[in-house]
Every structure is written in C-alpha cells, then in structure tokens.
Amino acid sequence: MTILLVAGGKPETWPDLKQYDIYIGIDRGALYILAAGYPLTLAIGDFDSLSQEEFDQVSSQAKTIIQAPPEKDDTDTQLALAETLRRYPEATIDLIGVTGGRLDHLLANLWLVLEPRFQPFAGNIRLLDHQNSISFYLPGSYRIRHEAGMKYLAYCCLTPVVNLTLEGSKYLLNNMDVSQPTSYASNEFITETASFSFDAGVIAVIQSRD
Amino acid sequence: MTILLVAGGKPETWPDLKQYDIYIGIDRGALYILAAGYPLTLAIGDFDSLSQEEFDQVSSQAKTIIQAPPEKDDTDTQLALAETLRRYPEATIDLIGVTGGRLDHLLANLWLVLEPRFQPFAGNIRLLDHQNSISFYLPGSYRIRHEAGMKYLAYCCLTPVVNLTLEGSKYLLNNMDVSQPTSYASNEFITETASFSFDAGVIAVIQSRD
Numbered sequence: 001m002t003i004l005l006v007a008g009g010k011p012e013t014w015p016d017l018k019q020y021d022i023y024i025g026i027d028r029g030a031l032y033i034l035a036a037g038y039p040l041t042l043a044i045g046d047f048d049s050l051s052q053e054e055f056d057q058v059s060s061q062a063k064t065i066i067q068a069p070p071e072k073d074d075t076d077t078q079l080a081l082a083e084t085l086r087r088y089p090e091a092t093i094d095l096i097g098v099t100g101g102r103l104d105h106l107l108a109n110l111w112l113v114l115e116p117r118f119q120p121f122a123g124n125i126r127l128l129d130h131q132n133s134i135s136f137y138l139p140g141s142y143r144i145r146h147e148a149g150m151k152y153l154a155y156c157c158l159t160p161v162v163n164l165t166l167e168g169s170k171y172l173l174n175n176m177d178v179s180q181p182t183s184y185a186s187n188e189f190i191t192e193t194a195s196f197s198f199d200a201g202v203i204a205v206i207q208s209r210d
Numbered sequence: 211m212t213i214l215l216v217a218g219g220k221p222e223t224w225p226d227l228k229q230y231d232i233y234i235g236i237d238r239g240a241l242y243i244l245a246a247g248y249p250l251t252l253a254i255g256d257f258d259s260l261s262q263e264e265f266d267q268v269s270s271q272a273k274t275i276i277q278a279p280p281e282k283d284d285t286d287t288q289l290a291l292a293e294t295l296r297r298y299p300e301a302t303i304d305l306i307g308v309t310g311g312r313l314d315h316l317l318a319n320l321w322l323v324l325e326p327r328f329q330p331f332a333g334n335i336r337l338l339d340h341q342n343s344i345s346f347y348l349p350g351s352y353r354i355r356h357e358a359g360m361k362y363l364a365y366c367c368l369t370p371v372v373n374l375t376l377e378g379s380k381y382l383l384n385n386m387d388v389s390q391p392t393s394y395a396s397n398e399f400i401t402e403t404a405s406f407s408f409d410a411g412v413i414a415v416i417q418s419r420d
Contacts, residue, residue, distance in 0.1 A: 102416075107393040182321060
C-alpha cells in the first residue's frame with residue numbers, strides 16, 4: 001500500500017505525483033489535496049492555519065478528520081505520521097510539502113526518523129520535493145537505483161555513522177567512521193545502481209537536481 | 211570586522227543586506243556580488259558553473275581570486291570558509307545563498323560548524339535567507355535577542371545535547387538531555403530576549419517567519 005502525506009508546504013514545491021492508494025492531509029495540506037483533485041482519506045492537524053470556510057471544506061470532504069489542540073507537544077506532522085503508522089504499519093509513505101521556507105520545520109521533518117517511535121519505519125518513509133528525493137536507511141547493506149531526472153547522489157549521515165562504505169558511485173568511501181553529522185554531497189551514479197553499507201547510525205540518501 | 215560570504219543560491223533567497231566590511235564570493239556567488247553592486251574582495255571556487263565570459267568578469271573585478279580544481283575533497287563553501295577564517299579569524303561572518311534548492315548542499319552548510327576545524331568559530335558564523343536566521347552555539351549560557359521581523363524561535367540540536375534549559379520563551383525546557391538531533395521548532399519570544407544553556411553538543415538557533 002502506498003500513502004501520500006501532504007504537509008502545508010506550497011504545491012509549487014511538490015514533485016510530479018504518481019498515483020497513491022491513500023491521501024492524507026496535514027493541516028493546510030488537506031486543503032491542497034482537495035484543490036489538486038485527490039480524494040482525502042484522512043485530515044489531521046490543529047487546522048489553526050485555515051479560515052472557518054477552509055476548515056468547513058476540509059471537514060465536509062475528508063473521510064475522517066482528527067483535530068488536535070493547537071498547543072501540544074507533537075507537531076501536526078508528528079501526529080499525522082504516528083496516526084498513519086498506527087493505521088497502516090506496512091505502507092510505504094511519501095511525505096511532501098515539508099521542505100522550503102522555514103528551516104526549523106524542515107529539520108524537524110528530516111529528523112522524524114531519528115525518533116525511537118518512528119525509527120523502525122525509516123525504510124518506508126521518503127521526503128520529496130521537485131528537486132530532492134530523500135530516503136532513510138538503518139544499518140545494513142543496500143543497493144539503490146538512480147531515480148529518473150535526478151543528477152546528484154548524496155549520503156547524508158544524520159548521526160555518527162560506523163564503517164561507511166560507498167561503492168559503484170563516482171566518489172567512494174571505504175570503511176569510514178563518521179564522527180558527526182556530515183553531508184557527502186554531489187556524488188553521482190555511474191551506472192543505474194550504487195551500493196553502500198554501514199554498521200551503526202542513520203543515513204539519509206538524497207537524490208537531487210539543480 | 212563583518213564579512214558577507216555569498217554562495218551560489220539565487221539572490222531571491224537573500225535576506226535584506228546591511229553594510230559589510232568585506233564581500234567574498236563563492237563560485238557563482240562572486241558574480242551575484244558584482245551584479246548587486248558590491249565590491250568583491252575575494253572570489254573563491256572551482257568556477258565550473260560560470261561561462262568563460264562570466265569568469266572573465268569575476269577575475270577582472272575581484273581584488274583576489276583563488277581557483278580550485280573541480281574534483282577536490284572540500285566543497286567550494288568549505289574552501290571559502292577555511293580561507294576566510296585563515297585571513298580574518300576575528301571576523302563575524304554572514305553566509306547567504308546557501309539555502310533553498312538542493313538539500314544535500316543545505317545540510318553540508320548547516321553542518322559546517324560541526325567540523326573540528328570550523329567548530330571554534332561557530333559563534334561567529336550565521337546562515338541567512340529571507341525567512342531564516344541561523345546562529346550556532348557551543349556549550350554555555352546565552353541570552354539572545356529577538357531579530358526584527360522574525361516570528362518564530364527554534365532550538366535545533368545538531369548533535370546530542372546535554373542538560374538543555376530554555377528560559378524566557380513561550381515554551382520552556384528544564385535540564386533536558388537530548389539523545390539525537392532534534393528541532394524544537396515554533397517556539398516564540400515573549401519579551402525582547404530569551405535565554406538558554408547547555409553543557410555538551412552544538413545547537414543552531416533559528417529565528418524564522420512564514
């Protein structure tokens with residue numbers, strides 16, 4: 001099952017969308033889903049960014065709506081991700097509308113998968129925008145595929161990483177211990193796939209274009 | 211002494227600029243400095259993003275130019291920051307043109323101050339764009355001032371952080387140990403200043419607006 005989670009970042013930042021099984025809107029993202037003509041399975045958030053009229057539109061068209069209080073410990077995106085994983089723990093989840101604009105939000109979204117409650121699902125979550133595709137990896141060995149239209153490949157260590165090896169890409173690393181968060185940016189695929197492995201930490205692989 | 215370091219991110223992303231003592235251009239940023247009518251003290255990079263004509267313009271107008279080979283271990287921004295700190299170790303440095311677009315670049319720039327060579331200068335470096343002002347802090351106690359026009363205040367732990375206390379802001383923390391990178395986003399000033407302290411790690415304070 002594939003799920004598209006849409007947060008409040010402007011539709012201009014969205015990637016090209018394929019078909020998904022389920023569409024879930026986070027706060028203003030719910031409105032964007034309706035405006036783009038997709039069905040709204042679930043709307044979740046405090047909705048404090050919506051006018052009464054906009055909120056009425058969301059609540060009349062969403063199959064289910066979960067309204068949270070504005071002052072809460074979790075962000076709307078954390079709430080929505082937790083609820084999505086509770087309902088659909090086997091799904092693959094693409095999250096859009098989470099980049100651009102405020103960097104405190106961007107970082108909160110990038111670091112979601114570091115939280116113990118979300119970490120087991122890291123491999124099922126991607127963040128996407130029109131220039132970037134971000135996948136998350138827990139320790140192991142992986143072969144990844146070059147995504148159409150993307151020029152650059154980056155291995156971003158979100159935490160310290162142990163024994164990082166990069167193979168089959170333009171720039172290589174061999175059994176490298178990385179002691180602090182580090183972006184190995186501007187690497188490139190040389191064939192359709194590249195490989196990497198590591199023994200501890202969390203890595204975001206970013207495919208991007210200018 | 212105040213220095214503006216300009217990387218290749220588009221001028222639309224720039225904040226309002228005050229006067230600086232020195233302007234340093236990184237790759238295409240050198241061209242942007244000239245286009246904006248500022249003097250170009252130093253131009254640094256591989257300049258592989260410039261046409262011959264653009265490169266000629268930069269090299270004829272820069273007081274000093276340092277051209278690096280395109281295939282190198284450091285990014286242009288790392289090179290430029292290292293050279294700037296070598297020449298002006300006491301300066302305060304604002305870095306613009308480093309956000310937006312490719313997230314592997316953004317993360318590389320955000321994490322510059324975690325590198326041992328740059329970490330001692332963390333308190334002198336800011337990243338700026340039209341929505342965000344990012345300052346960096348090593349362990350200690352600080353009182354920070356609300357920047358004009360910014361609505362939100364965020365404490366972003368770039369590493370694990372020990373004993374984090376937030377005071378004088380809308381949301382508070384008391385002697386919190388933070389075990390992984392975490393963005394305490396969407397906090398707000400309640401007066402003109404707020405305070406925080408911590409005993410280990412590196413924190414980025416982000417003031418931002420929608």
